[in-house]
Amino acid sequence: MIRHHAGPFIVTREHRRFVEFADAVRRHATIGLCHGRAGVGKTLSARSYAQWDLVEPLLTEWGPREPSDAKVYAALAKTRTLFYTPPVSTSMTTVRKDLSLLVTRVNICINDKLKNRPPGRWTAPLGRIELLIVDEAERLTTPTLEFLRDQFDRAQIGLVLIGMPGIEKRMSRYPQLYSRIGFSHEYPTLSKDEMHFVLTRHWKRLGLELDKEDFTDTRAANAIIRLTNGNFRLLQRLFMQIERIIRINELAMITEDVVDAAGQALVIGNAK
Numbered sequence: 001m002i003r004h005h006a007g008p009f010i011v012t013r014e015h016r017r018f019v020e021f022a023d024a025v026r027r028h029a030t031i032g033l034c035h036g037r038a039g040v041g042k043t044l045s046a047r048s049y050a051q052w053d054l055v056e057p058l059l060t061e062w063g064p065r066e067p068s069d070a071k072v073y074a075a076l077a078k079t080r081t082l083f084y085t086p087p088v089s090t091s092m093t094t095v096r097k098d099l100s101l102l103v104t105r106v107n108i109c110i111n112d113k114l115k116n117r118p119p120g121r122w123t124a125p126l127g128r129i130e131l132l133i134v135d136e137a138e139r140l141t142t143p144t145l146e147f148l149r150d151q152f153d154r155a156q157i158g159l160v161l162i163g164m165p166g167i168e169k170r171m172s173r174y175p176q177l178y179s180r181i182g183f184s185h186e187y188p189t190l191s192k193d194e195m196h197f198v199l200t201r202h203w204k205r206l207g208l209e210l211d212k213e214d215f216t217d218t219r220a221a222n223a224i225i226r227l228t229n230g231n232f233r234l235l236q237r238l239f240m241q242i243e244r245i246i247r248i249n250e251l252a253m254i255t256e257d258v259v260d261a262a263g264q265a266l267v268i269g270n271a272k
């Protein structure tokens with residue numbers, strides 16, 4: 001995954017709402033549809049929920065065991081979540097293979113952690129997994145969606161499908177799947193309040209302090225809000241430029257001019 005300069009994951013209100021949504025989908029063993037514009041933070045929220053940065057390397061490499069793997073087993077035993085991104089223009093065979101491999105490996109990890117516990121739902125097709133999150137769900141073909149629905153019916157686990165706005169409409173063309181959707185969650189752009197919270201963190205990262213009472217800071221913050229419109233990816237990219245401009249000019253504060261210059265270095269396009 002590409003995360004240059006991405007900085008630490010910020011627990012925003014939007015992320016907490018995603019967590020509530022995913023928990024509800026899992027609890028009710030239903031299908032949840034999560035949709036939102038490009039760059040609002042859907043993928044990062046889901047990966048964080050599934051602790052995927054921690055568990056993915058072990059699951060994909062599957063090399064010799066190391067003592068440090070114990071924390072991965074513990075994480076999976078706790079999250080019980082499988083996060084999957086189908087490759088572009090993929091066939092059902094690939095998805096089946098990918099998923100079956102991941103399901104087996106995740107279950108081996110969970111069982112390692114739980115050792116002597118009774119098997120519980122282990123007889124179910126997906127074992128001890130309680131939630132499957134499929135990112136970029138628009139990449140799935142109709143037969144693959146049908147396959148997932150079938151798996152989901154038999155395993156009685158939660159299924160979260162993440163996609164762009166409009167995915168709901170596409171799903172509505174498959175009544176069998178659509179009628180099973182228990183929750184639909186729109187992942188929104190950052191609210192203004194939340195932007196201030198995130199901006200404070202960014203200022204701090206550059207060794208600065210964002211003062212709400214300060215005229216220059218407020219102007220700069222408003223310019224950023226205006227340029228990015230609460231879009232996390234744009235914000236991240238804009239800050240890369242801000243950082244660069246601050247460094248080369250040896251500036252001690254972020255001004256509106258700095259933000260404007262940074263904005264010009266970006267192709268913002270119509271991502272708003």
Ligand SMILES: Nc1ncnc2c1ncn2[C@@H]1O[C@H](COP(=O)(O)OP(=O)(O)OP(=O)(O)O)[C@@H](O)[C@H]1O
Pocket residue numbers: 003006007008009010011012015036037038039040041042043044045163164232233234236
């Ligand atoms: N909670 C967060 N904390 C810190 N940075 C974040 C957070 N959420 C998103 N970002 C930043 O925004 C970028 C875009 O987020 P993400 O890839 O999750 O968006 P997305 O909604 O999945 O977009 P797409 O629809 O294009 O897949 C990330 O690469 C990261 O830089």
Ligand SMILES: [Mg+2]
Pocket residue numbers: 042043044135136
């Ligand atoms: Mg994404």
